[in-house]
Amino acid sequence: MDRLLIRGGQRLHGEVVVSGAKNAALPELCAALLTDAAVTLRNVPRLRDVATMRALLERMGVQVRTHGERGGMTLQAADPLEPVAPYELVKTMRASILVLGPLLARCGRARVSLPGGCAIGSRPVDQHLKGLQAMGADMAVEHGDIVARLPAGRTRLRGTRITTDMVTVTGTENLMMAATLAEGETVLENAAQEPEVVDLAELLIRMGARIEGHGTSRIHIQGVPALHGAEHDVVADRIEAGTFLCAVAATGGEAWLRGGRAQHLDAVIDKLTDAGVTVQAEAAGIRVRSPGAAALKAQSFRTTEYPGFPTDMQAQFMALNAVAQGPSAVTETIFENRFMHVQELVRLGAQIRIDGRTAFVEGGSRLSGATVMATDLRASASLVIAGLVAEGETVVDRIYHLDRGYDQMERKLQALGADIERMA
Numbered sequence: 001m002d003r004l005l006i007r008g009g010q011r012l013h014g015e016v017v018v019s020g021a022k023n024a025a026l027p028e029l030c031a032a033l034l035t036d037a038a039v040t041l042r043n044v045p046r047l048r049d050v051a052t053m054r055a056l057l058e059r060m061g062v063q064v065r066t067h068g069e070r071g072g073m074t075l076q077a078a079d080p081l082e083p084v085a086p087y088e089l090v091k092t093m094r095a096s097i098l099v100l101g102p103l104l105a106r107c108g109r110a111r112v113s114l115p116g117g118c119a120i121g122s123r124p125v126d127q128h129l130k131g132l133q134a135m136g137a138d139m140a141v142e143h144g145d146i147v148a149r150l151p152a153g154r155t156r157l158r159g160t161r162i163t164t165d166m167v168t169v170t171g172t173e174n175l176m177m178a179a180t181l182a183e184g185e186t187v188l189e190n191a192a193q194e195p196e197v198v199d200l201a202e203l204l205i206r207m208g209a210r211i212e213g214h215g216t217s218r219i220h221i222q223g224v225p226a227l228h229g230a231e232h233d234v235v236a237d238r239i240e241a242g243t244f245l246c247a248v249a250a251t252g253g254e255a256w257l258r259g260g261r262a263q264h265l266d267a268v269i270d271k272l273t274d275a276g277v278t279v280q281a282e283a284a285g286i287r288v289r290s291p292g293a294a295a296l297k298a299q300s301f302r303t304t305e306y307p308g309f310p311t312d313m314q315a316q317f318m319a320l321n322a323v324a325q326g327p328s329a330v331t332e333t334i335f336e337n338r339f340m341h342v343q344e345l346v347r348l349g350a351q352i353r354i355d356g357r358t359a360f361v362e363g364g365s366r367l368s369g370a371t372v373m374a375t376d377l378r379a380s381a382s383l384v385i386a387g388l389v390a391e392g393e394t395v396v397d398r399i400y401h402l403d404r405g406y407d408q409m410e411r412k413l414q415a416l417g418a419d420i421e422r423m424a
């Protein structure tokens with residue numbers, strides 16, 4: 001099992017190229033199920049989750065080809081398709097649920113293993129099921145699988161108004177994809193406004209879908225009988241960019257994040273600026289300069305849906321707070337159990353106490369290297385940031401979590417001057 005060995009204490013300097021977003025690429029790969037024509041994506045990140053999604057789609061009969069330097073991937077979902085997502089693949093990647101809407105819309109039936117809970121919380125998919133049911137599908141759970149089908153005599157889902165009980169990112173994406181091929185209009189109320197939802201909508205529109213209001217909390221989708229092929233560039237990964245912002249902030253130094261989109265990171269950049277980090281938004285990327293944690297002021301924040309502070313940046317910013325000066329309170333409102341990194345940060349010398357959904361961080365800790373265990377994707381990233389500032393050697397174990405969502409993180413950090421290596 002791979003591990004990362006980090007010798008902390010280096011300031012980071014240089015340039016990294018921000019990869020395409022995991023959370024946009026995954027639904028966009030699934031969007032290829034909506035047409036029998038070829039869909040070409042560029043800027044697809046090299047991640048374990050992308051490989052898993054590819055394997056899942058190939059298992060269903062989708063032809064997938066990679067090409068070019070820039071993460072090119074062409075998918076063609078010609079008939080016949082086998083609309084089944086088995087447990088072996090779904091259990092390693094919850095985003096597999098994103099095949100459900102497209103399969104049902106395209107094939108009129110789907111069998112998708114029900115994703116279980118994971119380290120960050122129980123993560124139910126009831127809103128996905130409720131929405132598809134409102135669009136006329138019969139939904140059942142049999143032997144651990146979601147079994148969805150259109151009633152006899154129907155060939156298409158029916159557009160309707162759907163108000164989800166909470167804002168759900170993949171729920172919005174699943175329902176939006178299903179609605180593109182439904183009969184009539186679907187209105188998604190309380191829709192997620194994340195940049196990845198917008199990027200998916202832009203791909204679907206290129207495929208011939210009629211969508212308005214993406215990027216707001218009400219999305220209108222006028223169903224069409226068929227979609228066609230398209231080409232699309234996956235939007236830059238705001239969470240990867242935000243992770244590098246926090247890393248440079250913590251170690252001190254200066255970096256150019258080529259391709260990063262500052263406008264997707266307003267809430268994080270505001271907090272970094274208040275902390276004393278200089279962040280410059282430019283058309284081609286983001287420039288960051290930090291005097292190092294000793295000169296920064298820790299910041300309190302609470303995670304909320306976009307455009308609020310992203311839950312996917314909570315752990316990384318908490319690592320920064322642990323070494324910046326002063327106390328801070330970090331409240332997690334999206335997932336009930338997303339503080340798994342806290343005990344590991346404490347092993348490195350951080351002073352953090354959890355009370356319910358809030359972690360109270362006493363800043364100014366001098367971290368010292370230790371072996372720590374990564375428990376989920378962003379927890380792993382926070383331990384890497386802590387390792388970069390800790391004195392001596394830190395070993396981050398179980399980095400398969402990191403590989404799920406970061407495209408060659410250690411190589412990008414090496415390019416910035418970090419002393420980090422992968423050990424098999």
Ligand SMILES: CC(=O)N[C@H]1[C@@H](OP(=O)(O)OP(=O)(O)OC[C@H]2O[C@@H](n3ccc(=O)[nH]c3=O)[C@H](O)[C@@H]2O)O[C@H](CO)[C@@H](O)[C@@H]1O
Nearest residue numbers: 023095123124125126127128166167168169170171334335
């Ligand atoms: C592949 C992908 O894009 N993953 C992102 C997506 O996950 P994901 O789409 O799974 O997260 P959701 O936005 O759906 O979850 C938000 C909250 O709603 C709850 N909920 C959701 C759906 C549902 O049917 N029932 C229900 O109770 C969840 O348990 C959670 O408490 O958005 C999260 C919140 O920004 C991010 O952390 C993930 O990185």
Ligand SMILES: C=C(OP(=O)(O)O)C(=O)O
Nearest residue numbers: 023094095312377378405
């Ligand atoms: C929680 C995350 O991803 P997923 O929804 O794929 O588990 C994440 O990207 O931080």
